[in-house]
Amino acid sequence: MQDLNDMVFFAEVAERGGFAAASRALGIPKSRLSRRVAELEERLGVQLMQRSTRRLSLTPAGEIYLRHASAMRDAAQAAAEAVAQVQTEPSGLVRLTCPVTIAHSGLAQLMPVFMERHPAVRVDMRVINRPVDLIEEGIDIALRVRPAIEDSTVLVAKTFGYSRGVLAASPALLAQHGPVETPTDLAKLPTAAMSVNGEGRAEWRLEGPDGRSHLHVHTPRYVADDLATLQFGTLGGVGATMLPDYMCRADIEAGRLVRVLPGWGPSPVVAHMVFPARRALVPAVRRLIDFLSEHLQSEEMRMF
Secondary structure (H helix, E strand, O other), X not given: OOOHHHHHHHHHHHHHOOHHHHHHHHOOOHHHHHHHHHHHHHHHOOOOEEEOOOOEEEOHHHHHHHHHHHHHHHHHHHHHHHHHHOOOOOOEEEEEEEOHHXXXXXXXXXXXXXXXXXXXXXXXXXXXXXXXXXXXXXXXXXXXXXXXXXXXXXXXXXXXEEEOEEEEEOHHHHHHHOOOOOHHHHHHOOEEEOOOOOOOOEEEEEEOHHHOEEEEEEOOOEEOOOXXXXXXXXXXXXXXXXXXXXXHHHHHHOOOOEEOOOOOEOXXXXXXXXXXXXXXXXXXXXXXXXXHHHHOOOOOOOOO
């Protein structure tokens, strides 16, 4: 069996961009690191690195091997952290990411509760809408609302429930332009949307009772690439728009917004959490996973 230390040495050299930097980080002579990586390549029968006097780069085989070597090193570190903390209060840094709407709809209120319970835990929460690569960006937990859960060999997924878009409008807008009783009646309403095509048009693909469907093509009066901004615009009566159900539920219950065409809406999406299996061994990460699993589906939150 190969020496797993060599995998760690290789990962450090590759990620730090050279033998000198890895030598300083590991406290190991540069000559020893170079020899161990060369011996690793000989055992594997493949070149992992392209060396020159000015730079170091990975071969295609090296890129593949680095992913596994890094995962092995990180898993060992996580296991050590888990054993060290098993009898103590969870501590350390947890990196969490989520879309803006989830943060504003309840997660931001939950995090102080978690941190009060675990004062030794630090949280770095990144509220962003762009796709995040957990492994590449060092994220421990990601909350997502997507049409489907992506297949992955390194990530574990936990489903909270399903969310569906709601076509909503202010009572005043419907009183002025309604009634809206069928999908074709939507043409009466001014609208708001997150984006439009080159011709200034947007599309809503709606599914209705008995498997019926309707494509509503419209020219929004108001375009904003942020759901919270659209929500405020809809509350102000600028137009009807599509909002996640968990985002507009309180406004609908309070009568500030009204569902347009109840029973019609886009296909549901999956609300879920993903995290690297190896990081779930760390007590601080595990506690936050369990905390979110419990509270995001609670009656008080009712997000999904």
